[in-house]
Each structure stands twice: as structure tokens, then as C-alpha cells.
Amino acid sequence: MQLTLALALQACWVFISHAIQHSPASWGHYDVCKSQLHTDGGLVWYYMACQPESTDMTKFLRVNLEPENITCGDPPEIYCALENPYMCNNECDAETEELAHPPELMFDAEGRNPSTFWQSTTWQTYPRPLQVNITLSWDKTIELTDDIVITFESGRPEQMVLEKSLDYGRTWKPYQFYATDCLDAFTMEPRSVREISQRTLLDIICTEDYSRGYVWKYDKTVRFEIKDRFALFAGPRLHNMASLYGQLDTTRNLRDFFTLTDLRVRLLRPATGATTVDEENLSRYFYAISDIKIQGRCKCNLHAASCVFDKGKLSCECEHNTTGSDCSRCKKHFQGRAWSPGSYLPIPKGTANVCVQSAPAGRLNVSSLGVANRNRAGVCDDVLLRCQNGGECVQQQRCRCPAGFSGVLCESERCAGGRSCDELRSGRDCRLLSSLTLVYSLTLSLSLSFLFI
Numbered sequence: 001m002q003l004t005l006a007l008a009l010q011a012c013w014v015f016i017s018h019a020i021q022h023s024p025a026s027w028g029h030y031d032v033c034k035s036q037l038h039t040d041g042g043l044v045w046y047y048m049a050c051q052p053e054s055t056d057m058t059k060f061l062r063v064n065l066e067p068e069n070i071t072c073g074d075p076p077e078i079y080c081a082l083e084n085p086y087m088c089n090n091e092c093d094a095e096t097e098e099l100a101h102p103p104e105l106m107f108d109a110e111g112r113n114p115s116t117f118w119q120s121t122t123w124q125t126y127p128r129p130l131q132v133n134i135t136l137s138w139d140k141t142i143e144l145t146d147d148i149v150i151t152f153e154s155g156r157p158e159q160m161v162l163e164k165s166l167d168y169g170r171t172w173k174p175y176q177f178y179a180t181d182c183l184d185a186f187t188m189e190p191r192s193v194r195e196i197s198q199r200t201l202l203d204i205i206c207t208e209d210y211s212r213g214y215v216w217k218y219d220k221t222v223r224f225e226i227k228d229r230f231a232l233f234a235g236p237r238l239h240n241m242a243s244l245y246g247q248l249d250t251t252r253n254l255r256d257f258f259t260l261t262d263l264r265v266r267l268l269r270p271a272t273g274a275t276t277v278d279e280e281n282l283s284r285y286f287y288a289i290s291d292i293k294i295q296g297r298c299k300c301n302l303h304a305a306s307c308v309f310d311k312g313k314l315s316c317e318c319e320h321n322t323t324g325s326d327c328s329r330c331k332k333h334f335q336g337r338a339w340s341p342g343s344y345l346p347i348p349k350g351t352a353n354v355c356v357q358s359a360p361a362g363r364l365n366v367s368s369l370g371v372a373n374r375n376r377a378g379v380c381d382d383v384l385l386r387c388q389n390g391g392e393c394v395q396q397q398r399c400r401c402p403a404g405f406s407g408v409l410c411e412s413e414r415c416a417g418g419r420s421c422d423e424l425r426s427g428r429d430c431r432l433l434s435s436l437t438l439v440y441s442l443t444l445s446l447s448l449s450f451l452f453i
């Protein structure tokens, strides 16, 4: 008996040559594209969904300002403090390095004191609006992984729109509106990200959270809240990324929401600190930005674990016999079946969906890619993807979880009792979440987009 067991174990014995690192900070998994497996059948490659690490994306962007002559200092100009019109001892002069405020200073190294910043001309054209477009382009699709944070050294703008493009700047959509008075500025009801639920996650809101407050010295940032939105699926500390990943996998709209090629900050009205503009002294009104934080990763369709920046251009280092800067095609001679993106499911290793050699193939054919192929359909197995907490794998399609556990691999405690669901926002969200988990473990490819209509 024991011998049979030992033999069976040995037959199943797999050895993963890469150490898989689990770092909650970078959300673990998906950091390698393939590993070597030793099975009794010999050495085989085991392919996995993979994605590049999340990083500071401001290092790779191009910035463009409209109008072109909106940066201060040409000709040199004196500007005043917003809160004190008698404090007019500042000068902007593009010709003098210490007094210049070019756009690059929005992205330079932090921690400098006094901080460096880009600054616009002052509002001498009042009552014509003082408007600026700051366009950031990557020439590559990227996925946001953390909040966008813009730090203003002037007061925060009274009206501003953040826009994004998914097609290299051809078309633009608003991401979020910001105003001291949303109704007045954009005829939108003010809302806060805290009021957003799973159902309304894709709503474009106008928020007053980042414009109010005359005491701007202590509150200089304007945010676009990515993590709060992730948290609707992954819990407040993003501990359940599996749930978010599963959702991203099955809901295209949701994935696209966090994906972009360009961002545009439209500054529409500067801080005035009061209801009326002091026309006697327009040098108090301008925009100044010391920092823009954008954290994200290259979108590689789960076919690359790294992305290189070469000759000013980002591109994925494609694996799985895919190619293109987003790995969105099969390589030549590898069109044996239609290209498809990798999948985060089954959790935690995902499915590579490798491109296979075109027929008539030599020795390599789809069924000889046994591991990758089997994995394509499987949710669980008895080797790498065991159902947890005593769950039972049913036909590799789902885990039958014992009472008290749920999740694709029975990895989470069921919410019903309430206490273990403190993480979740409300009972309703909680039930929705666990039923979602069940749904996508049963029907992997079924789109859940109806949830977001």
C-alpha cells in the first residue's frame, strides 16, 4: 500500500525550476511565463500566464502642452501668492535655470527641497479662460495599477478633467471630472469614489473631493483612485487579488477601464481662493504642478513577463510564440490556432494560451503540448492546482468546496457568517462576490459584462 502510494507520488512529482516568488506588494504570481517540469515522461515546459511588473510609468512618457506657449517665463513674469496679493516676490524666467519652470519638472526626482515644478503663465487674459492641456503619451497600451496622483504647488484647480485615450490619441474619453461645484461646472451631481460599488465601477464621476479647501498648503494632491476601485473586488487591502483577476479576465469593459495609451489633464480654471476673481491682480492665478505619479505596467496580453524601453519606445518581450508590441498576434508559422490572450484563470497560475505551429506541423502538434493544452480548460487538478481546504476537483472543471469555503480553489472562507467578511464593504457586495466566484469557476468564458450595464 505504502509502496503504491510512494510510486504514485513519484509519478506525479513535479519540479518547478523557477522559484515562484510571492510578493503581495507586486501582487505575486504571473511573474514567469514558463517553468521546466520533470515528469516521469521526461522534461516538459509548463507555460503560464505572465505579465510585467508594475512600475513608475512616468519614466517612459512623452509630454505635450497646449497651448505651446503656456509655460511661464517667456517673457519673464512676476507672480504673487494666491492667499496674499502683497506677496509678489516670485519670478518666472525661462532663460534663467533657477527661475525656469519647464514641463520636465513635473516628472523629476522627488525629495528636492524646495520642490521643483512646472508653472503656467498667470491669468492675464482674464476673463478669457486660462486653460491648459497636459497630454502624456506612451505610444503603447499600459494598465494602471495604482492611483494617479497630481501634486499642485499652486492651489488645486477649481475645474479640471482627466481624460484617457485607448487608441494613441485619436479619440478621448473622460476618466473623472473635478470641480469645486460639479453642477455648476459640468452639470453633474457630485459623487465620491466611496459611493461607487461593483455595479457602478465604470461610471464616470465628478468629484468635489480634490478642489475644495482654500487651505491648499496642506492638501495639494488630486487623485484618480485606482486602488479604491480594485478594492471593490479584491477587498480593502487588496488581499484577494484572485477575485479581481478573475473579474478582469471575464469582463472586457472592466479590463479596458484601467487600460490606456495616453492620458490628458485638462486644466480648465485655476484656484482663485474666493468666489470672485481679483481683477486688479491677476498674477495670483496660475497652475503649478510639482509631481505626477502614474504606476502601471505594459499590457502584454499575459504573454510577457517583461517590457523593454528601447529607442524611446516600450515593447513587450513576448513569449508563448506571440509577437507585436502588445503580444497581440501569433508569430509567423505559429498560427495553428487563433491567437488569444493569456488568462488569469485558473488561479493562481493562469493559462498561457500559447501559439502553436501552423498545420501541417512537424512533430509538434497541439496534443503534444499536453500540459499547456490540458491547462487551457482546467480549473483544477491534483498536481499544481489542488482545490484547497479539502475541496474536491470535479473533472478539472471546478472545485467542490466543503461548507464554509468558496472561491475558485476553495481558497476563501465563505462570507455567510458575516465576521470573516469584514473586509467586504457590505453584505450585498459580499454575496455578489461569492456568487461571482462560483459563476466564473463554472463558466470560464462566459462574459459577465451584463453586470456592468
Ligand SMILES: *[C@@H]1O[C@H](CO)[C@@H](O)[C@H](O)[C@H]1NC(C)=O
Residues within 6 Å of the ligand: 066, 067, 131, 132, 133, 172, 266
Ligand atoms: C484641449 O483638448 C481638447 C480636446 O480634448 C480640445 O477641445 C481643447 O481645445 C484643448 N485645449 C487647449 C487649451 O488646447
Ligand SMILES: *[C@@H]1O[C@H](CO)[C@@H](O)[C@H](O)[C@H]1NC(C)=O
Residues within 6 Å of the ligand: 067, 069, 121
Ligand atoms: C500664445 O500663443 C497664442 C497664439 O498661438 C497667442 O494668441 C497668445 O498671445 C500667446 N500668449 C503669450 C503669453 O505669448
Ligand SMILES: *[C@@H]1O[C@H](CO)[C@@H](O)[C@H](O)[C@H]1NC(C)=O
Residues within 6 Å of the ligand: 078, 080, 085, 086, 088, 280, 281, 282, 283
Ligand atoms: C499685485 O498687488 C500687489 C498689492 O496690491 C502689488 O504690489 C503688485 O504690484 C500687484 N501685481 C501686479 C502684477 O499688478
Ligand SMILES: *[C@@H]1O[C@H](CO)[C@@H](O)[C@H](O)[C@H]1NC(C)=O
Residues within 6 Å of the ligand: 047, 319, 320, 321, 354, 355
Ligand atoms: C515556440 O516555438 C519554438 C520553435 O518551435 C519552440 O521551441 C518553443 O518551445 C515554442 N514556445 C512555446 C511557448 O510554445
Ligand SMILES: *[C@@H]1O[C@H](CO)[C@@H](O)[C@H](O)[C@H]1NC(C)=O
Residues within 6 Å of the ligand: 363, 364, 365, 366, 367, 368
Ligand atoms: C500529434 O503528436 C502526437 C504525439 O507526438 C502523435 O501521436 C499524433 O499522431 C500527432 N497528431 C497529428 C495530427 O500529427
